[in-house]
Each structure stands twice: as C-alpha cells, then as structure tokens.
Amino acid sequence: xxxxxxxxxxxxxxxxxxxxxxxxxxxxxxxxxxxxxxxxxxxxxxxxxxxxxxxxxxxxxxxxxxxxxxxxxxxxxxxxxxxxxxxxxxxxxxxxxxxxxxxxxxxxxxxxxxxxxxxxxxxxxxxxxxxxxxxxxxxxxxxxxxxxxxxxxxxxxxxxxxxxxxxxxxxxxxxxxxxxxxxxxxxxxxxxxxxxxxxxxxxxxxxxxxxxxxxxxxxxxxxxxxxxxxxxxxxxxxxxxxxxxxxxx
Ligand code: SAH
Numbered sequence: 468x469x470x471x472x473x474x475x476x477x478x479x480x481x482x483x484x485x486x487x488x489x490x491x492x493x494x495x496x497x498x499x500x501x502x503x504x505x506x507x508x509x510x511x512x513x514x515x516x517x518x519x520x521x522x523x524x525x526x527x528x529x530x531x532x533x534x535x536x537x538x539x540x541x542x543x544x545x546x547x548x549x550x551x552x553x554x555x556x557x558x559x560x561x562x563x564x565x566x567x568x569x570x571x572x573x574x575x576x577x578x579x580x581x582x583x584x585x586x587x588x589x590x591x592x593x594x595x596x597x598x599x600x601x602x603x604x605x606x607x608x609x610x611x612x613x614x615x616x617x618x619x620x621x622x623x624x625x626x627x628x629x630x631x632x633x634x635x636x637x638x639x640x641x642x643x644x645x646x647x648x649x650x651x652x653x654x655x656x657x658x659x660x661x662x663x664x665x666x667x668x669x670x671x672x673x674x675x676x677x678x679x680x681x682x683x684x685x686x687x688x689x690x691x692x693x694x695x696x697x698x699x700x701x702x703x704x705x706x707x708x709x710x711x712x713x714x715x716x
Contacts, residue, residue: 472502472626473552473577474619475545476612477538479520479584481506483612488619496629502577505548509533512540521585528586535589538581542596545579554598555618556581556588557611561600564618566641568601572618573625580618582611644697645686648678 476484484506485497496502510518514537521531542554555578562568572578581588581598593600603614624630640647651662665677687694 470576471500472573472575472622473549474502474504475507475549475552475577475579476504476582476615477507477509477541477545477580478582478612478615479509480582480610480612481508484616486612486616488616488623492629493620493623496623496626499628501626501628502623505545507541507545509537509541512537512544524586530586532586533583533588535592535595538588538592539595542579542581542592542598549577549579551576552579554579554581554596555601556583556593556598557603557614557618558583558587558600559602559605559607560587561602564601564603564621566621566639569618569621570625573622578618578622580611580615582615584610641693643682644693644700645682646690646693648681649685 478484485494485504488494488504489497493502497504509520513520519534520537521533524530524532546552546554553572553575557580592598601614601618603617608614638647651666655662655667663677665673668674683694686697
C-alpha cells in the first residue's frame with residue numbers, strides 16, 4: 468500500500484487540530500489511516516525563557532510579525548520527518564486556493580502547512596525555503612489555522628476511499644468551470660413550493676439540459692469572473708468537438 472496522505476501543521480495552537488477534521492468523513496478517514504496528521508508547536512522552537520515567537524514590524528506599523536529564525540527551525544524539524552512533502556504557508560498574500568490545486572494536492576503525498584498569526588510571517592522565510600504561499604479567499608482571518616483546516620478538508624474528501632461513491636465530486640461546482648445546479652429533495656411540496664417538474668419527469672436528457680441551464684444562469688449571475696473564463700474556453704474549442712460533445716450529452 469502507498470503511504471497515506473500526511474499533513475504536518477506548524478501552529479501556535481496545536482490543540483485546534485484535528486478539530487472539525489476529527490469528525491464525519493475526515494474523522495473516519497483519519498481513524499482508518501487514509502490520512503495522517505501531526506502538529507508542530509511553533510512555540511517549542513523559541514529559545515528565550517518566555518518562548519517569544521514574534522517581534523515588532525520593521526519600518527513600523529501595528530501588531531507583531533512572526534520571526535523567521537523560529538519559524539525556520541520549526542519547519543526544518545518537520546521537513547526532516549517529511550522530506551518529500553511540499554511546503555505551504557497560509558497567507559492572504561498567497562496564490563488563491565482552487566479546486567484544481569486541491570485535487571492535485573490530494574493526489575500527492577500530503578503537505579507541510581505553516582499557519583500564521585499576528586500580522587503574518589517575516590518575508591525572508593519565503594526567500595530562504597521553498598514555500599508556496601496560499602490564500603483561501605479575499606478576506607482576513609485571525610490566524611492560518613482555519614485556512615489550513617479548510618485546505619485539508621477540501622483535500623481529504625478527494626482522497627480515494629474517503630467519499631462513499633467514487634464519482635461524487637466530479638460534477639460539483641468548479642469541476643466543470645461552472646457553479647453546480649440547484650439541488651432538491653423531498654418533500655415534493657413545501658410551504659407552497661414544488662420541486663421543479665422536470666426533475667420529476669424521469670427524462671434524463673431534459674434533466675441534464677435543465678441542470679446545465681441552471682448552472683449557467685447562476686454562474687453568470689453570481690460569478691461573472693467564472694462565467695467569463697467559461698465562455699472564453701467554450702469559444703476557443705473547435706466547432707466539431709463542440710458538436711460531438713453536444714451529441715454525446
Ligand atoms: N496583515 C496580514 C494579515 C494577517 S492575518 C495581511 O494583511 O496580509 C494573520 C494570519 O492569518 C496570516 O498570517 C495567515 O496565516 C492567516 N490568514 C488570514 N487570512 C487568510 C486568508 N485569507 N488565507 C490564508 N491565510 C489567512
């Protein structure tokens with residue numbers, strides 16, 4: 468058997484892990500050895516009596532910055548244990564996390580993940596080590612832990628054997644370049660609202676066409692950025708293939 472996906476998380480708050488990842492799908496997968504987790508308490512690598520990990524920002528400004536020497540010691544410790552893992556650092560200054568990045572990580576050996584706190588990490592850390600900065604979105608969290616949990620949750624559910632059905636996850640939002648179509652379940656009537664007739668028709672071609680139309684409508688409305696990209700990909704596809712795809716679907 469190949470080695471399971473390993474996550475090594477550098478944090479000032481190791482007790483936050485596995486946290487929500489100890490429950491449900493991810494929790495069961497952790498128990499079953501489909502992935503593994505270790506935490507590296509950054510404070511253990513401080514050298515002074517007070518276990519200081521931060522200092523004031525060079526050039527002035529509010530808050531504190533995490534020191535590069537202490538972070539590097541914690542990181543080198545984790546790298547020794549996991550020499551093959553890519554290193555990620557959670558930061559709003561990073562490359563945006565996408566479903567395709569999540570998918571490629573989930574097919575790899577795992578990741579070492581550095582969680583920031585305060586105003587973030589000394590930039591020299593990124594120069595001195597091969598670290599990929601990753602952001603989970605255009606907003607500021609109080610620490611990298613929630614961002615790391617988010618990234619790991621997204622990866623873990625794609626590890627083979629974690630989700631029930633092997634096909635689940637394939638036609639979800641972003642996988643096709645569009646948001647997913649709206650979903651419904653029983654009761655058929657609720658507060659005067661019905662499940663759309665077409666979904667009860669049993670006509671699979673009609674259902675497929677309706678779902679595609681809804682995906683396109685909601686993507687256009689809610690995510691003009693995705694819609695633009697989707698449209699330009701469609702436009703650049705050769706006509707013959709387009710037609711063939713339409714016939715197949
Ligand atoms: N002053 C920084 C924000 C620091 S927030 C800035 O403006 O860029 C403190 C820590 O929370 C960061 O170091 C990072 O680890 C984490 N964090 C906050 N928002 C994040 C986001 N959108 N994505 C990933 N990590 C985030």
